[in-house]
Amino acid sequence: MIEAQGKESIVRQRYAAGAKERADKLCCLVDYDSEYLQAIPREVIERDYGCGDPSRHVHEGETVLDLGSGTGKICFIAAQIVGPKGKVIGVDMTDITSAASLLAADALAEELRVKHPLIASDSIDVVVSNCVLNLVEPKSKRQLFDEIFRVLEKGGRAVISDIVSDEEVPEEMQNDHELWSGCISGAFTEEGFLAAFENAGFYGIQILNRDADPWRTVQGIEFRPVTIQAFKGKQGEDYNATTEANKKCCDGGSCC
Ligand SMILES: C[S@@+](CC[C@H](N)C(=O)[O-])C[C@H]1O[C@@H](n2cnc3c(N)ncnc32)[C@H](O)[C@@H]1O
Numbered sequence: 001m002i003e004a005q006g007k008e009s010i011v012r013q014r015y016a017a018g019a020k021e022r023a024d025k026l027c028c029l030v031d032y033d034s035e036y037l038q039a040i041p042r043e044v045i046e047r048d049y050g051c052g053d054p055s056r057h058v059h060e061g062e063t064v065l066d067l068g069s070g071t072g073k074i075c076f077i078a079a080q081i082v083g084p085k086g087k088v089i090g091v092d093m094t095d096i097t098s099a100a101s102l103l104a105a106d107a108l109a110e111e112l113r114v115k116h117p118l119i120a121s122d123s124i125d126v127v128v129s130n131c132v133l134n135l136v137e138p139k140s141k142r143q144l145f146d147e148i149f150r151v152l153e154k155g156g157r158a159v160i161s162d163i164v165s166d167e168e169v170p171e172e173m174q175n176d177h178e179l180w181s182g183c184i185s186g187a188f189t190e191e192g193f194l195a196a197f198e199n200a201g202f203y204g205i206q207i208l209n210r211d212a213d214p215w216r217t218v219q220g221i222e223f224r225p226v227t228i229q230a231f232k233g234k235q236g237e238d239y240n241a242t243t244e245a246n247k248k249c250c251d252g253g254s255c256c
Helices: 004-020 042-046 073-082 099-115 138-151 177-181 190-199 239-251
Strands: 063-067 087-091 124-130 152-165 203-210 216-218 221-231
Touching (some): 004 177, 042 073, 063 073, 073 087, 073 124, 124 138, 138 152, 138 190, 152 190, 152 203, 190 221
Parallel strands (some): 124 152
């Protein structure tokens, strides 16, 4: 089994390299709104490792936190949407300017996580994330959802695009460095992803988008992008009613 620290280092190294030079294998084709791409540096657009577009669900004036912002594409887009009255914060564990400090960063990140949370509680309107949660090692995934919940204001929401699988990923695939850092092995099942939001206390959990075709199929397991919205507080629809509606909608195709 790759140790947790090992998984984090592998992910950090791969995305530090991917920030310097474009890595084709890490890309899903995403249809971003071209209006917002014009103001973004070409180097950022080229190094796009997302699998969805949570920025489509952000509104003017909001405070947005982008988890695992990478080279910052979603931050650049969200900043144009929220405008001068809003705020966008991007957080990423990879210091993309200093790949040489990878090992030192592991130890520092561990300390910061426990002692000095970067983001204040109840301070964010929308937490977005694009193809990041699957990269977090399994023992920290519960804490990850708890932290998303903690930083959101009451009534705030998470809009998360990520890769999900149609069955549990076997252990031998989880030990594969390439598959782990390539957004495959750490994927939740679709049901597990919805349940993780519910277990952290979210309401109104809804599938906003779900690709009908898999992005990749590995050892017979299908991996596809989904975008989920979930609320802190009872502002959203009832979870069971929502998931039933999603099932009916998704049965027929890619819309949700
Ligand atoms: C697949 S890339 C996506 C980057 C960006 N969201 C985009 O749309 O291009 C995953 C990013 O998540 C970051 N990441 C992975 N695990 C993380 C963690 N535990 N904390 C913060 N960032 C993390 C990586 O450094 C990398 O930049």
